[in-house]
Amino acid sequence: MVSGAPPAYDAIVVGGGHNGLVCAAYLARAGLRTLVLERREVVGGVAATAELEPGVRAPLAADTVGRLQPRVARELRLHEHGLRLVAPAVRAFAPQPDGRAVTLWSDVGRTAAGLRAWSPADGAAYPAFDGRVRAFGRLLDALGAATPPDLHRPGASDALAGLRLGAAFRGLGAEGGRALGRVVPMAVADLVGEFFDAEPVRATLAAAGIRHAAMGPWSAGTAAHLLTQAGAGGGAAGQTVFAVGGPGALGEALAASARAFGATVRTGAEVRRFVRAGDRVTGVVLSSGEEVTAPIVVSGLDPKRTLLGLLDPVALGPTMVWRAGNLRQPGVVAKVILGLAGLPRFPAAGDGPEAERLLRGRILVGATGIDDLERGFDAAKYGRVSEAPYLEATIPSLADPSLVAGAGAPRHVLSVLVQWAPYHRREGAWEGEREALGDLVLRRLEEVAPGVSGLVTSRRVLTPLDLERDFGLTEGHPLHGEPSLDQWFAWRPMVGLARYRLPLGGLYLAGSGAHPGGGITGVPGASAARAVLVDRSRA
Numbered sequence: 001m002v003s004g005a006p007p008a009y010d011a012i013v014v015g016g017g018h019n020g021l022v023c024a025a026y027l028a029r030a031g032l033r034t035l036v037l038e039r040r041e042v043v044g045g046v047a048a049t050a051e052l053e054p055g056v057r058a059p060l061a062a063d064t065v066g067r068l069q070p071r072v073a074r075e076l077r078l079h080e081h082g083l084r085l086v087a088p089a090v091r092a093f094a095p096q097p098d099g100r101a102v103t104l105w106s107d108v109g110r111t112a113a114g115l116r117a118w119s120p121a122d123g124a125a126y127p128a129f130d131g132r133v134r135a136f137g138r139l140l141d142a143l144g145a146a147t148p149p150d151l152h153r154p155g156a157s158d159a160l161a162g163l164r165l166g167a168a169f170r171g172l173g174a175e176g177g178r179a180l181g182r183v184v185p186m187a188v189a190d191l192v193g194e195f196f197d198a199e200p201v202r203a204t205l206a207a208a209g210i211r212h213a214a215m216g217p218w219s220a221g222t223a224a225h226l227l228t229q230a231g232a233g234g235g236a237a238g239q240t241v242f243a244v245g246g247p248g249a250l251g252e253a254l255a256a257s258a259r260a261f262g263a264t265v266r267t268g269a270e271v272r273r274f275v276r277a278g279d280r281v282t283g284v285v286l287s288s289g290e291e292v293t294a295p296i297v298v299s300g301l302d303p304k305r306t307l308l309g310l311l312d313p314v315a316l317g318p319t320m321v322w323r324a325g326n327l328r329q330p331g332v333v334a335k336v337i338l339g340l341a342g343l344p345r346f347p348a349a350g351d352g353p354e355a356e357r358l359l360r361g362r363i364l365v366g367a368t369g370i371d372d373l374e375r376g377f378d379a380a381k382y383g384r385v386s387e388a389p390y391l392e393a394t395i396p397s398l399a400d401p402s403l404v405a406g407a408g409a410p411r412h413v414l415s416v417l418v419q420w421a422p423y424h425r426r427e428g429a430w431e432g433e434r435e436a437l438g439d440l441v442l443r444r445l446e447e448v449a450p451g452v453s454g455l456v457t458s459r460r461v462l463t464p465l466d467l468e469r470d471f472g473l474t475e476g477h478p479l480h481g482e483p484s485l486d487q488w489f490a491w492r493p494m495v496g497l498a499r500y501r502l503p504l505g506g507l508y509l510a511g512s513g514a515h516p517g518g519g520i521t522g523v524p525g526a527s528a529a530r531a532v533l534v535d536r537s538r539a
Contacts (some may be wrong), residue, residue, distance in 0.1 A: 010298040017045025020300025021254035022525030024099025028261035053458040066239030072522035081256035084244035088360035091237035095111020095348035104237035118198040144516030148490040188222035199369035216377030280505035302480035303493040303513040331476030334421035339458035364390035383426025423464035
């Protein structure tokens with residue numbers, strides 16, 4: 001690099017996950033010369049599709065993309081860049097040991113009618129519960145789109161944001177406002193218990209409150225996690241939306257959008273450390289030794305990896321190093337992906353076309369009762385995998401046959417999220433337990449889909465350790481940090497860093513560890529880009 005030469009770029013985005021790409025696309029759209037540096041050979045991060053066996057492609061970490069914000073998709077013209085989405089009518093199907101099932105549909109009335117078979121009172125209560133979730137979800141969506149206030153030095157922009165949020169809060173009405181203040185810190189078990197009687201119904205609806213989290217249904221704050229997971233768009237049934245071609249198609253569309261706006265996207269480029277001059281970043285150094293300069297650096301990585309892995313601890317100081325080290329990222333999920341010679345039979349779904357319709361959404365295994373879910377969490381608390389883990393599976397090839405096109409019919413893919421598989425094991429190492437986890441998941445699936453083991457033609461198991469190594473997720477946490485109330489809104493990732501700006505000038509956070517948190521939404525990336533552009537306009 002020639003001394004005194006101008007920076008090669010206006011902004012560097014570290015990490016080509018979906019939030020990093022969203023941020024880069026917005027920055028390039030605003031006219032900034034933007035470079036994306038991605039360690040892996042493909043973009044998308046956890047939104048990844050890979051070949052499981054010849055002719056069979058499958059999602060790896062994330063299965064669905066239903067929480068992607070429509071505004072992001074619209075403004076970045078993702079559909080013009082090839083993104084195609086499929087939303088099955090059924091959102092979730094929870095087979096039970098007695099051969100029945102709880103089914104959640106996108107249609108509220110249809111769901112309510114089905115729940116009457118479990119309890120007439122539950123069927124009658126569902127529309128009110130769904131309405132409450134949607135109303136609260138709209139407010140939390142508005143909260144998620146807003147930049148958290150500066151708690152130490154609030155300014156005029158914070159006051160304006162507060163007025164907008166206040167108007168949204170008043171829209172709930174007096175009773176709704178009081179209810180929201182009570183619901184947010186609740187355990188999700190208590191929330192569903194106020195509306196429903198049947199244990200399988202309670203567990204099926206509560207499951208969204210514990211997804212990806214090191215919390216059980218009786219943990220405080222899981223009601224808020226349910227509201228953010230379900231949100232205004234999905235209601236109590238949540239969202240189940242597949243990208244045609246697998247979740248990797250979202251990363252490809254985002255990269256195409258960023259390039260169309262003028263950004264450069266480089267894969268196979270691992271950032272080793274940030275470069276600084278005084279109290280500002282000036283660029284990055286790659287593992288190859290190459291240095292790339294820019295006055296703005298945006299990290300799409302998790303906050304602990306960003307602060308402790310890429311920054312000189314001297315630049316942070318001992319207090320910030322201590323605070324960053326105490327960020328809670330206890331990964332407790334694993335993935336098992338199966339290639340199948342045919343469609344597995346779930347007796348609770350029946351046979352024929354109706355069975356296929358029921359299996360197009362999320363399949364919840366183990367959503368039999370609140371206490372059954374809590375016992376699975378109990379095992380994880382003590383460093384063990386439950387002998388009866390809660391599973392959330394999808395068969396994406398039903399909604400998107402292109403995943404198995406040319407593989408020979410009938411072929412299918414079964415992708416399974418294993419809840420409460422702790423990164424920190426009490427005994428043994430994950431390297432020696434990977435296949436044992438795959439065997440455990442198959443035994444669990446056999447309880448609701450007898451014979452599924454005989455259909456398996458290929459298998460890939462991703463432990464929390466694999467999620468850390470393959471996708472850069474510290475401790476294997478897919479949300480870049482616990483979605484608990486102490487790491488939420490103005491406290492995410494920590495007080496003082498919730499406005500996307502990190503301790504060094506010109507350094508920003510755009511990943512799921514930033515507000516409003518994890519899931520494939522694109523909101524942290526869009527909000528980080530907004531913070532960058534606001535600072536540039538002020539400068």
